[in-house]
Amino acid sequence: MIRHKKVLLLACSLWVSAVSIAAEPAYQLNPGDAVLVSVWREDALQKEVRVLPDGSITFPLVGRVEVGGLSTPEAAKLIAARLKEYIPDPNVTLVITGIEGNRAYVLGKVPKPGPVIMTGPVTVLQALSMAGGLDKFADEGAIKVVRPKAGGQDILLVDYKSLISGRDMKSNLLLKSGDTLIVP
Numbered sequence: 001m002i003r004h005k006k007v008l009l010l011a012c013s014l015w016v017s018a019v020s021i022a023a024e025p026a027y028q029l030n031p032g033d034a035v036l037v038s039v040w041r042e043d044a045l046q047k048e049v050r051v052l053p054d055g056s057i058t059f060p061l062v063g064r065v066e067v068g069g070l071s072t073p074e075a076a077k078l079i080a081a082r083l084k085e086y087i088p089d090p091n092v093t094l095v096i097t098g099i100e101g102n103r104a105y106v107l108g109k110v111p112k113p114g115p116v117i118m119t120g121p122v123t124v125l126q127a128l129s130m131a132g133g134l135d136k137f138a139d140e141g142a143i144k145v146v147r148p149k150a151g152g153q154d155i156l157l158v159d160y161k162s163l164i165s166g167r168d169m170k171s172n173l174l175l176k177s178g179d180t181l182i183v184p
Contacts, residue, residue, distance in 0.1 A: 026071035030177045031055055032101030035072070037079065040091035045083075051101055061086050072096060104175040106131040108183035109138035116175075123172045124158050127181050134160075139184045145173055146180040 029035065031053045039045035049057040055068020062082035067075040072094040083090040103115045104127060111132030116122060122130075124145065134140065143158040158181075162168035175181070 026073070027096065027099075027102075028069050028071060028177075029055075029067050029075060029096075030099075030101030030103075031068060032103070033096060034098035034100070035067075035075075036095045036097050037076075038093050038095075039083065039087065040093070042087065042090070048097060050098075102177045104177065104179040104181065106181045106183070109135045110183050111135060118175065118177070122175050124175065124181060125163055125172050127175055128183070131181075131183075134183060142184045144182050145175070146182060147176060148178045 029051050031051050033051045034048060035051065035057070036048045037046070037057070037059055045060055047059060049059065051057055051068060056064050056066050058064050059079060062079060065075070065079055065082065067078070070078065076092040076094045079094075080090045080092040083092065099119065100117060102118045104118060104122065105113075105115050106127055107113050110128065113131060116127050116130050124143075128134065140160040143160050145156040145158060147154045147156060156173060157171065158173070159168060159171045162170075163172050
């Protein structure tokens with residue numbers, strides 16, 4: 001009986017670990033994204049808005065609200081808190097209707113440089129593929145990802161030869177919104 005409990009406990013702990021590893025972080029709103037904001041039982045308070053370049057939206061009664069970098073439940077909670085002055089216990093829902101703000105950029109010696117809208121996880125190799133691959137004059141040894149961060153930026157080197165050969169996939173980074181992949 002004790003042995004069965006230990007096996008059951010081990011199985012449960014492995015399942016919980018697997019679920020927590022598989023859980024992806026919630027999508028964070030970016031400038032350029034479109035969201036539908038609605039307040040239950042308040043037809044006049046349903047509006048589709050776009051997140052502005054400064055990360056804010058404007059919504060009736062509450063005005064400007066900073067939502068950039070927040071998940072939709074976090075943004076809904078923030079708007080509800082601001083609406084409490086006007087509506088008792090507001091039930092706010094945010095639905096993402098466009099993810100145009102979730103983009104990375106590919107620059108340099110590729111056939112199709114420009115923005116890459118990331119509708120799901122996108123790696124360096126996938127972004128290069130969307131840009132048409134490398135052109136014949138590209139410097140495979142100098143590819144890098146420029147990643148914005150508070151107070152500056154990080155420069156992450158890409159080992160293209162190891163990636164394309166499949167020897168070492170460590171530099172096949174998962175791109176984040178705002179990253180720039182540079183192919184000199």
